[in-house]
Amino acid sequence: MIRKMFLASLLAAASLSLSAAPVSAEKLANKLFGAKDAPSQQAPMPIGSYARGCAAGLVELPETGPTWQAMRLSRGRNFGQPEMIAFLEDLSAQVSRINGWAGLYIGDISQPRGGPMISGHASHQIGLDADIWMLPPKRLNLSRADREKISSISVRSADQRKITTNWTAQHAAVLKAAASDPRVDRIFVTPPVKIELCRTAGRKDKDWLQKIRPYWGHDTHFHVRLKCPRGATACETQKPTVAELSNGGDGCDDSLTWWVTAALEPQPKKPKDPNAPKKRGPREYTMADLPKQCAAVLSSR
Template sequence: MTRKKPILLSLGAKAMILLTGLSVCFADMATAEEPPAKELFGGMKLPARAEPQAYGFYSRGCLAGGVAIPTDGPTWQAMRLSRNRRWGHPQMISLVEQLSKDAAQYDGWPGLLLGDISQPRGGPMLSGHASHQVGLDADIWLTPMPSRTLTASERENLSATSMLKKNAFLTVDPNIWTPSHARVIMRAASYPQVERIFVNPAIKKKLCDTWTGDRSHLGKVRPAYGHDFHFHIRIKCPSGSVGCKSQDPVAAGDGCDASLAWWFTDEPWAPPKKDPNAKPAPKAKPVGLGDLPKACALVLDTPGPASEEEATFRPGATGLAALTPPSPAAAGSGTAPGFPPDLAKVPVPRVRPAAP
């Protein structure tokens, strides 16, 4: 019987194997210990003090230089204040303010009740939305603003009004829907910076069947389940937002065609066909910081303003001028250096402490 000679490894080779094993081990530990991105961004109370920039896509990104719309305005009131989601890119906040004023003046809509816009630094939310991550989305209730100021309790507990008939998922209730609902939605769609308006398919069909005004913007109004209590405004990537990923343009036409009819068939509800030979799909992991654009790590680490008041939008202003003057304590802190950053050089830490 012939013995095989043992394989002799140099000290350097042994060290390389050891280091490789350790690096794999540490990488696994880091991945396991990294908090979900929704916890990191959901824990931020104030924005990154920086030039306004949207990074990534509407459903996978973050926001620098966000501003808050005031809780109350002459033609709006913000709802669900405990969520701290009335932040957005200054252009988004400016558009909401403009819509509230135009709708009150021209469309018989007394004022907007504002739902979620974004978190102070954007990013994945702790609950409720897959999008709204880059400060360019806003939910507007289909309930008109009352003539009085709502209490804190009402803002937390009042429910928006569905436009649909009870037990009729895809039929608009004519006793609830009014021409003013149509006008405020089409007003929002008419703004050139608006890319899409999401509404329940039944609302889209109602507009297709009854809107007699300018239909050139009707194609922006897109059907999507879950939008019978509110409509969702999405604006384009602002000019100069390095790293903001645009959505494909909407198709030509008014959208009142076979693409709308599809929503009223059984196909959207049909379960996907399963391959009997396919292996079970691995359990989806929560989105981590490393799954977002590299700039989002810097957005998290950038100092914020001294107070919410300092980062509150001033109606009628745009860009950095939309911010209230900094407090004496914050004066001189200026805009965070390094924005817009060189995305290729921004490190992505794999282990981070939970956000305060």
């Protein structure tokens, strides 16, 4: 009897061990990538899509440069593809020649190896996204502690319908400089900013205005997304293109007003389908949800 009970307990323990294994194997990807504090020692490569991928061989944006400062350093998100780091350095130098801007305050780019983040962004996963503060830098010698305390400014009203007096012609010049760069795929801004740019830009500004896309939030920063670099075979190009989204125009048509009118009105609640599959966000992804190459990025030295 005692022998049978002993064998039963062994079998139960083995069963528990086997059932626990998949849980360990399914550890959340954002925990795994968030734990890495250095890039992989691999050739640079954006892998997957902007919101479902990872990044090999990223480069760290220096904390301070002649025309920029990386903000919120405690987050460890100042890593990007070489093309992104070069773009930020180039843009900041260009912006430093605009009256009132000493350069750029640069927010989140990506984690050292990209991937889903523990908090914040759904995208920024492959090293080709960067947030740039709307706050015009007056000086570029902020300490690490200063950069944790200082905040950007909002250029959008509380009701989300219009710009505020924080918005200036210099902001427009900064956005035009960014969007005019051929490396840029699109830039996300708060909808009132797109409306204001459409109101003030010239009639021949279709090419760069087309890249300015309205989206929720983005009132204290603008979000730059670069194209997949040439030869980046593991990088997924975003669809639809900005040309398709604007029907080949500049995106300044009547549909733009939807963002500050009907979209802000209370919407009737749709009944929930109890049989509908639950949608998972990036913070619920496991490694199985990411491209297979991401396992090698994670395990690389």
